[in-house]
Amino acid sequence: MTRPPRSAGRPDPSIASRPRVALALQGGGAHGAFTWGALDRLLEAGLRFDAVCGVSSGAVTGTMMVQGLVRGGPAGARAAMRTLWRRIAEAHSLSPLQAGPLDRWLFGWDLSNGLLWQGLEMTMRMFSPAQLNPFGHNPLRGLLADLIDPAALTDAAALALTVAATDVATGEAVLFANGDIDIEVLLASTCLPFVFPAVALGGRTLWDGGYAGNPPLAPLLASPDGPPQTLILVRAQPVRRAGVPDTPAAILNRLNEIACHNVLAAELAALPQGVRLISIDADAALADLPISTKFNAEEAFLDTLFEAGRHAAAAAIERMS
Numbered sequence: 378m379t380r381p382p383r384s385a386g387r388p389d390p391s392i393a394s395r396p397r398v399a400l401a402l403q404g405g406g407a408h409g410a411f412t413w414g415a416l417d418r419l420l421e422a423g424l425r426f427d428a429v430c431g432v433s434s435g436a437v438t439g440t441m442m443v444q445g446l447v448r449g450g451p452a453g454a455r456a457a458m459r460t461l462w463r464r465i466a467e468a469h470s471l472s473p474l475q476a477g478p479l480d481r482w483l484f485g486w487d488l489s490n491g492l493l494w495q496g497l498e499m500t501m502r503m504f505s506p507a508q509l510n511p512f513g514h515n516p517l518r519g520l521l522a523d524l525i526d527p528a529a530l531t532d533a534a535a536l537a538l539t540v541a542a543t544d545v546a547t548g549e550a551v552l553f554a555n556g557d558i559d560i561e562v563l564l565a566s567t568c569l570p571f572v573f574p575a576v577a578l579g580g581r582t583l584w585d586g587g588y589a590g591n592p593p594l595a596p597l598l599a600s601p602d603g604p605p606q607t608l609i610l611v612r613a614q615p616v617r618r619a620g621v622p623d624t625p626a627a628i629l630n631r632l633n634e635i636a637c638h639n640v641l642a643a644e645l646a647a648l649p650q651g652v653r654l655i656s657i658d659a660d661a662a663l664a665d666l667p668i669s670t671k672f673n674a675e676e677a678f679l680d681t682l683f684e685a686g687r688h689a690a691a692a693a694i695e696r697m698s
Contacts, residue, residue, distance in 0.1 A: 395425070396605070396606035396607055397427045397428075397600070397602065397605040397606055397607070398424065398425065398426050398427055398605055398606070398607045398608075398609060399426065399427060399428045399429070399430070399597040399598075399605040399607070399608050399609070400416075400426050400428070400429045400430070400431075400439070400597075400609050400611065401430055401431075401592050401594055401597060401608060401609070401610045401611070402416075402429065402430070402431035402432070402435030402436070402438065402439045402592060402611050402613075403431075403432065403433075403435050403587070403591050403592060403610075403611060403612050403613040403614060403641075404431070404432040404433020404434050404435045404436065404566070404567070404585065404586065404587040404591060404592070404613060405433065405434055405435075405587075405613030405614050405659075405663075405671060406433070406434055406569070406671030406672060407434075407465075407670065407671050407672060407673050407674050407678070407679060407682075408434070408613045408614065408659070408663055408666070408670070408671055408682060409433070409434025409435060409437070409438055409613050410462055410678075410679040410680075410682035410683050410686070411611075411612075411613055411659050411662055411663065411682045411683070411685055411686040411689070412434065412435055412438050412611045412613050412686060413438050413458050413459075413461075413462050413682075413683055413686060414682065414683035414684060414685060414686025414687040414688075414689075414690070415611045415657045415686035415687065415689055415690040415693075416438065416439075416442055416454075416458060416611065416686075416690075417455050417458065417459075417683070417686070417687060417690075418686070418687040418688075418690035418691055418694070419609070419690050419693075419694070420442075420451040420454055420455050421451070421455070422690075422691075422694050423451070424694075426536055426609075427536065427537070427600075427605060428536060428537040428538075428539075428596070428597050428600065428605065429442070429443060429536055429537070429538050429539070430538075430539040430540075430541065430592050430593060430594070430596045430597050431538075431539075431540060431541075431566075431592055432540070432541045432542075432566055432585065432586030432587045432590070432591055432592040432593075433566055433567045433585050433586055433587050434567065434613065435592060435611070435613060436540040436541070436563060436566040436567070436586065436592075437461065437517075437521070437563055437566075437567065438458055438461065438462075439538060439540075440525070440530070440538065440540070440558060440563065441454075441457040441458045441460070441461045441524065442454045442457065442458055443529070443530060443535055443536050443538045443555075444457055444525075444526050444529040444530060444535075445457030445458065446534075446535075446536065447529040447530075447532045447534050447535050448526075448529060457524075460524070461524060462679055462683070463676075464520055464524075465520065465674050465679070466674055466675070466676035466679050467676075468516060468520055468674075515564055515573055517563070517564060517567060518560060518564060521560050521563060522560065525558075525559060525560055525563070527556075527558075527559065530555045530556070530558055531555050531556050535555055537554070537555065537600075538554070538555050538558065539552050539553065539554055539593075539596040539597075540552075540553045540558050540562055540563065540566050540586070541553070541566060541586035541589065541590060541592055541593050541596075542562070542565040542566045542568070542576070542578075542583040542584065542585070542586045542589075543583060543584045543585060543586055543587075543588040543589040544581050544582070544583060544589070545575055545581075545582040545583065545584050546581070546582065548588070548589060549589060550586065550589035550590050550593045551565075551579075551581060551583060551586075551589075552593065552596055553566075561576065561578055562578070564576050565578055565583035565584075565586075566583075566585065566586040567585060568583060568584050568585050569584075569585050570584050570585070587637050588636070588637065589640065590640050590641060590644065591614070591637040591638070591640065591641050592641075593644070594608070594641075594644040594645070594648075595644070598648075598649060598652070604648075604649045604651070604652050605652060606651065606652065606653060607652070607653045607655060607697070608648070608652050608653070608654050608655070609655045609657065609693070610645075610654065610655070610656045610657065611657045611686075611690075612656065612657060612658050612659045613659055613663075614634055614637065614638070614659065614663060615634070615658075615659060615660040615663045615664040616638065616658060616660055617660055617664065618631060618634070618664055619664070627667070629668075630667060630668040633668065655693050655696065655697055656693075657686070657689045657690050657693045658689060659685070659686075659689065661685070661689070662681075662682055662685035662686070662689070663682075
C-alpha cells in the first residue's frame with residue numbers, strides 16, 4: 378500500500394492568486410546533474426513551486442532543493458543543490474568502484490569526454506551486487522549523513538515532497554512524504570539492483586523508484602485543491618535514441634530506458650484536462666551516453682550536464698512565457 382504525500386507547509390496566501398506548479402524529477406545517477414542545472418535555472422528565473430515528486434537522483438536533488446528553500450529561499454535552494462553535487466564530485470560517491478590508473482587502463486575510459494566506461498558496464502552485467510559489493514556499502518549514506526535536515530523537511534513552509542521507491546515483490550511504487558523522508562528512504566529510492574543490495578524498509582524490500590515510475594505523477598495530481606495548472610517534468614534520460622543497439626550492454630541499456638519511459642508515458646497520456654505539461658528534455662545531452670556514465674562523477678562531466686540542464690530550462694522558460 379503506497380503512502381500518499383501529506384500536506385506540507387502553511388497555506389500560502391499567494392497560491393490562490395497564481396497557477397499551481399508541480400515538479401516531477403526523473404532519476405538517472407550522475408545524469409541527475411542535468412536536473413540540478415535545470416532546477417538551478419528555474420529558481421534563478423524566480424519560478425515558484427507547490428509540490429515535488431522525485432526518484433533516485435531526482436529524489437535526492439529535490440530533497441536538497443526543498444530544504445534549501447526553507448532555509449534560505451531560492452538562493453538557499455541553489456546553494457544546497459550545489460553543495461550536494463560538489464560533494465558527489467569530490468567523493469565520486471555515485472560509483473561503487475573507485476577509479477585508479479589501473480582501472481582506466483583496463484577499462485579504457487576516456488576522461489577527456491567521460492563517455493566510454495565500457496568495462497564497468499560489462500562488470501555490472503556479469504556479477505551480482507553481492508559479488509561486486511559483498512558488504513553492501515553504499516557511499517551515498519555517508520555523503521548524506523549531515524545533509525538531510527528532517528526539521529526543514531517538516532517545516533510549515535516546506536513544499537510537499539514525495540520520494541518514490543519500487544517494491545521488489547509487487548513492482549508497485551512506494552511513496553514517502555515529507556515526514557517520512559530520511560537517509561534510508563533516499564537510499565531505497567536510489568538503489569540500483571545491479572550495484573547495491575535491495576533496501577529493507579517498513580516490511581518491504583525496495584529498489585530504485587524509477588522502475589515503478591520515473592517519476593510517479595499521481596502524488597502531484599492528487600492535491601486536495603485539484604491537479605496543478607502546470608506540471609514541469611525534468612527528464613534525466615533520453616526519450617529517443619537513434620539507431621538499433623547491437624551489443625548485449627547496449628540492448629540492456631535501451632530495454633531499461635524503454636521500460637522506465639513507458640510507465641511515465643502512460644501517466645502523461647492520462648493527464649487531467651487543464652494541466653499544462655512543460656517537459657525539460659535531456660535528449661541533446663544524454664542520447665549518446667551509455668548507461669555506465671550514470672556512474673561518472675568526474676567534476677567536469679557533472680558540470681557539462683549542469684550547464685546542459687540550465688540551457689534546456691532556459692528554453693522551457695521561454696515556452697512558458
